[in-house]
Amino acid sequence: MAKSIEELKGIATQVRRDILRMVCAAKSGHPGGSMSSTDILTYLYFNQMKHDPASWTRSGKGQDMFVLSAGHLTPVYYSVLARTGYFPVSELATFRLMGTRLQGHPSVRKELPGVFQASGSLGQGLSAAAGMAQGKKLDGDPNFVYCLCGDGESEEGQIWEAGMFAVHQKLDNLIAMTDWNGKQIDGPVEEVSGIGDLAAKWEAFGWNVITADGHDFESIAKAFELATAAKGSGKPTMILFQSDMGHGVDFMAGTHKWHGSVPKPEQLEDALKQLGETPLGDF
Secondary structure, eight states, X not given: OOOOHHHHHHHHHHHHHHHHHHHHHHTOOOHHHHHHXXXXXXXXXXXXXXOOGGGOOTTOTTSXXXXXXXXXXXXXXXXXXXXXXXXXXXXXXXXXXXXXXXXXXXOXXXXXXXXXXXXXXXXXXXXXHHHHHHHHHHHTOOOOXXXXXXXXXXXXXXXXXXXXXXXXXXXXXXXXXEEEOSEETTEEHHHHTOOOOHHHHHHHTTOEEEEEETTOHHHHHXXXXXXXHTTTSSOOEEEEEEOOTTTTSTTTTTOGGGSSOOXXXXXXHHHHHHHOOOTTOOO
């Protein structure tokens, strides 16, 4: 059953709490981009994708599939998977521990439910997602493949090679998303590489392009509505979600400094206080 806007807000708050508690316990991880993409993945998994944790298999047959191309954003990915029932929420406490299923980047080696594709070598995830989408086309599977990319990641040439392939193969069952927060590990994306107007670039490559507010659930919902309605057009869709790195905590928001840095204990306490508690409870 679809969640209300208020329910989604509560889930997203808990996911952000999970993110911060995971990276702080592990003393490593990537909270900034995880927090900017929290609302996107919360909506995707709770209200958008057709999926069933109970019957999940890595083949993805008969269900929608998701690839985290920006593979360092595992804190948000694992939290959303756990909160939708793919594995126990308590397992989030094992994030980045030696031998855990919850590696720093998604891994299929230990067969973590919900993970279709190992990722984190930036730029490769969209290629994998395009292959999955083509496979569904060949199998007559009407479901979608979703893929989350980063804007810093979009400096990688393989992203654009995958973009050309998806257009050439008319993969209108592929819905890619970009967490367009304007930041990467070394600073603002524009200062690092001057990536320019992503909307114009994806349109020039032949994609259906939608721009939305990545922190407004009504905007997110409309974007996915438009994206799924484009099936049959022969074009893949790119949703550019404008977002704020570190969103939800005042001292983390809008800066690249928390791309791969972890708050100190007193900062974690402040951050959790800002977010507030939810009925879902911490792991």
